Amino acid sequence: MQEKPKTTVTTSRTRRERAASDFTFTADMLPDGALADFRRKAWDEYIRLPLPTTRDEPWRRTDLRTLPAGDFRLPKVDEYLDLPDIPDYLLKPLVSDQHGGQVILYPGGSRVDPSAGSGQRLDPALVEQGVVFTDFRTAERQHPELLAKLAGEIVRPQDGKFAALAAALSQNGILLYVPRGVTVEQPLHSVLWGPGANLAHIAHILAWIEDGASVTYVHEAASPTEAGAHALHAGIVEIHVGDGANLRFVELQSWGEHVWNFSHERARVGRDASLDWIFGAIGSRLTKNFSDLDLVGEGATGRMSGFYFTDGTQHLDHDTQQNHLAPHTTSDLLFKGALTGKSRSVWQGMIYVAPGAQKTDGYQANRNLVLSKGARADSIPGLEILADDVRCTHGATVGKIEEEPMFYLRSRGIPPKDAERLIVEGFFDPIMQRIPFEGVRARFQEAITAKTANI
Amino acid sequence: MSELVIKNLHVSIDGKEILKGLDLTVEQGKIHAIMGPNGTGKSTLAYTLMGHPSYEVTEGEVWFKGENVLELEADERSRLGLFLAFQYPVAIPGVTVANFLRTAINSRRRAENPDDKGISIPEFRKLLKEKMDLLKMDHNFAGRYLNDGFSGGEKKRAEILQMATLKPEIAILDETDSGLDIDALRIVADGVNALTGSDLGVLVITHYQRLLNYIKPDYVHIMLGGRIVESGGPELALHLEEQGYDWVREKYDETVA
Numbered sequence: 001m002q003e004k005p006k007t008t009v010t011t012s013r014t015r016r017e018r019a020a021s022d023f024t025f026t027a028d029m030l031p032d033g034a035l036a037d038f039r040r041k042a043w044d045e046y047i048r049l050p051l052p053t054t055r056d057e058p059w060r061r062t063d064l065r066t067l068p069a070g071d072f073r074l075p076k077v078d079e080y081l082d083l084p085d086i087p088d089y090l091l092k093p094l095v096s097d098q099h100g101g102q103v104i105l106y107p108g109g110s111r112v113d114p115s116a117g118s119g120q121r122l123d124p125a126l127v128e129q130g131v132v133f134t135d136f137r138t139a140e141r142q143h144p145e146l147l148a149k150l151a152g153e154i155v156r157p158q159d160g161k162f163a164a165l166a167a168a169l170s171q172n173g174i175l176l177y178v179p180r181g182v183t184v185e186q187p188l189h190s191v192l193w194g195p196g197a198n199l200a201h202i203a204h205i206l207a208w209i210e211d212g213a214s215v216t217y218v219h220e221a222a223s224p225t226e227a228g229a230h231a232l233h234a235g236i237v238e239i240h241v242g243d244g245a246n247l248r249f250v251e252l253q254s255w256g257e258h259v260w261n262f263s264h265e266r267a268r269v270g271r272d273a274s275l276d277w278i279f280g281a282i283g284s285r286l287t288k289n290f291s292d293l294d295l296v297g298e299g300a301t302g303r304m305s306g307f308y309f310t311d312g313t314q315h316l317d318h319d320t321q322q323n324h325l326a327p328h329t330t331s332d333l334l335f336k337g338a339l340t341g342k343s344r345s346v347w348q349g350m351i352y353v354a355p356g357a358q359k360t361d362g363y364q365a366n367r368n369l370v371l372s373k374g375a376r377a378d379s380i381p382g383l384e385i386l387a388d389d390v391r392c393t394h395g396a397t398v399g400k401i402e403e404e405p406m407f408y409l410r411s412r413g414i415p416p417k418d419a420e421r422l423i424v425e426g427f428f429d430p431i432m433q434r435i436p437f438e439g440v441r442a443r444f445q446e447a448i449t450a451k452t453a454n455i
Numbered sequence: 456m457s458e459l460v461i462k463n464l465h466v467s468i469d470g471k472e473i474l475k476g477l478d479l480t481v482e483q484g485k486i487h488a489i490m491g492p493n494g495t496g497k498s499t500l501a502y503t504l505m506g507h508p509s510y511e512v513t514e515g516e517v518w519f520k521g522e523n524v525l526e527l528e529a530d531e532r533s534r535l536g537l538f539l540a541f542q543y544p545v546a547i548p549g550v551t552v553a554n555f556l557r558t559a560i561n562s563r564r565r566a567e568n569p570d571d572k573g574i575s576i577p578e579f580r581k582l583l584k585e586k587m588d589l590l591k592m593d594h595n596f597a598g599r600y601l602n603d604g605f606s607g608g609e610k611k612r613a614e615i616l617q618m619a620t621l622k623p624e625i626a627i628l629d630e631t632d633s634g635l636d637i638d639a640l641r642i643v644a645d646g647v648n649a650l651t652g653s654d655l656g657v658l659v660i661t662h663y664q665r666l667l668n669y670i671k672p673d674y675v676h677i678m679l680g681g682r683i684v685e686s687g688g689p690e691l692a693l694h695l696e697e698q699g700y701d702w703v704r705e706k707y708d709e710t711v712a
Binding site: 403404405407408409410411412413414415416418419422423425426427428429430 | 505506507508509528529530532533534538539541544545546547548549550554555558559562563566600617621
């Protein structure tokens with residue numbers, strides 16, 4: 001072995017790269033229970049991994065230097081009782097007239113199968129068939145083995161600092177388990193309600209759809225805006241869609257504009273299975289979301305449809321990955337975003353086709369409409385294709401409202417604000433067409449109206 | 456009865472003067488035709504009257520219903536009663552014809568009464584169907600994205616549909632005949648004729664006499680070099696059809712150039 005010459009390196013730091021402070025979480029905060037082993041291993045990863053900086057490729061465009069990590073604490077038991085309650089509109093069914101079941105996660109608590117009278121219990125017939133839809137606390141008592149078996153199968157703690165944090169410290173979570181061949185007719189709905197200042201909302205969503213099963217599941221994360229404060233959300237979403245199974249998964253985030261939102265999500269889709277994955281993002285101060293689609297079985301299909309609308313100084317960064325790991329797989333991604341104020345969006349997408357994954361069809365497109373001078377959208381598509389008989393296409397655009405359509409609409413008597421709103425609605429229409437849920441569309445429509453009013 | 460009065464209008468685009476002192480009065484209930492060779496400023500006149508931001512008025516006045524039109528934004532001019540049927544209507548992807556027209560109607564209603572709840576859906580549907588029938592349009596037209604993938608004829612018909620629905624008092628038809636085959640031309644002209652009467656004044660801008668076989672003007676004006684150089688009755692259009700524009704150029708080139 002050759003001895004290396006010793007050199008002394010002096011660095012003159014002109015700027016700080018790390019966050020202003022470190023998290024203050026400690027190992028004694030790890031919850032006990034069915035996931036104790038899993039959590040301990042995740043904690044080791046959490047300790048091992050540094051907070052990302054813009055020197056890390058996936059974080060190049062999302063800077064955490066102003067993250068006040070040291071300010072965040074875990075909610076105390078029942079802390080939600082002293083905080084603003086969840087507004088009624090979040091409890092309404094979004095995709096149908098009624099819920100098959102509803103679970104609400106609060107800071108320091110949860111509500112499962114709301115009390116009789118609301119009529120929102122998980123259908124007893126589904127319970128009999130073995131369907132589980134509940135929060136982690138209940139699952140740890142009632143289904144400890146199932147939970148321990150499934151957690152961490154899809155998203156690994158080593159995927160990133162925030163994945164490890166969420167795996168280790170998730171205060172609560174959702175377990176959805178649909179046994180083989182069971183069709184759940186009524187959509188299931190969960191809400192993560194995160195009011196409060198300086199709290200860390202840490203949640204683990206686990207949806208396991210066995211072979212041949214079918215379900216629609218809607219998960220929302222929301223909070224009011226706490227002016228002058230900060231809050232943290234770190235989450236994991238793990239999805240398994242078994243062979244021949246069918247999942248329609250809608251996730252919406254309308255976090256308050258004080259929330260630092262981090263999420264690692266991955267869906268594994270089996271042979272001839274199908275996933276329709278819908279993302280809606282209108283909230284948070286800063287979001288970094290990793291969403292990976294793993295098409296692992298021949299004939300698997302995954303569709304990812306995203307919409308976002310940012311204003312003020314919001315910063316939303318979505319990192320998507322469409323992994324074709326088997327032949328005859330199909331993926332179709334369309335993300336559309338509008339931006340106003342001094343907000344910023346980043347979409348970075350990759351289609352990966354593994355060696356031997358022939359006859360795959362991958363598509364990705366990201367379209368952005370920048371509505372103000374100060375806003376900026378970055379759109380970075382990517383292909384990595386290691387098979388030779390495939391069809392992969394992508395497209396990315398960043399545009400603004402043109403003068404001619406505006407003049408045309410105004411020449412019909414439509415005032416400028418309404419003309420802008422029409423053009424924005426028209427821009428989002430193709431993505432709305434992919435969302436067959438009136439309630440979801442109506443919710444987004446309200447956001448468009450509110451955010452275009454401020455242009 | 457109101458009149459659109461244009462006095463000594465000078466208009467530049469990118470610093471180049473296109474209209475050089477144009478005078479014209481269009482009365483409600485009358486049809487005026489402006490004819491002239493390409494590049495003479497006909498479309499500039501149309502866009503300027505509607506308030507396109509790229510056209511700079513350097514001199515002159517435009518009055519309608521006691522309002523100084525040049526001080527109004529395009530949407531205000533529309534609500535005042537002006538309408539422009541575009542030569543090249545732009546596509547508005549994702550916005551259906553029905554949604555667009557309902558928004559336009561409601562904009563008018565809200566300008567008059569800020570508390571207006573907007574036209575009811577059944578009332579709007581009835582109105583739209585009636586107007587589409589008038590223009591022999593398939594009802595599924597209402598659900599298509601505005602001008603998006605429309606044929607030339609469909610675009611022009613959509614313009615006339617908008618005119619029929621918004622009921623202007625002065626309508627400017629900018630080369631509405633261009634790109635139309637004879638059947639489409641007849642349908643469009645029939646539509647316009649069904650709307651004309653005592654309430655509607657029309658300014659037909661056209662290069663060819665063809666359209667005037669179907670929309671009979673009360674007055675014909677010849678435009679050259681940014682001004683109206685000849686005015687007369689329908690016979691002037693027939694004269695142009697036979698003689699072309701050369702005699703006009705010969706007669707006015709010295710003064711215009």
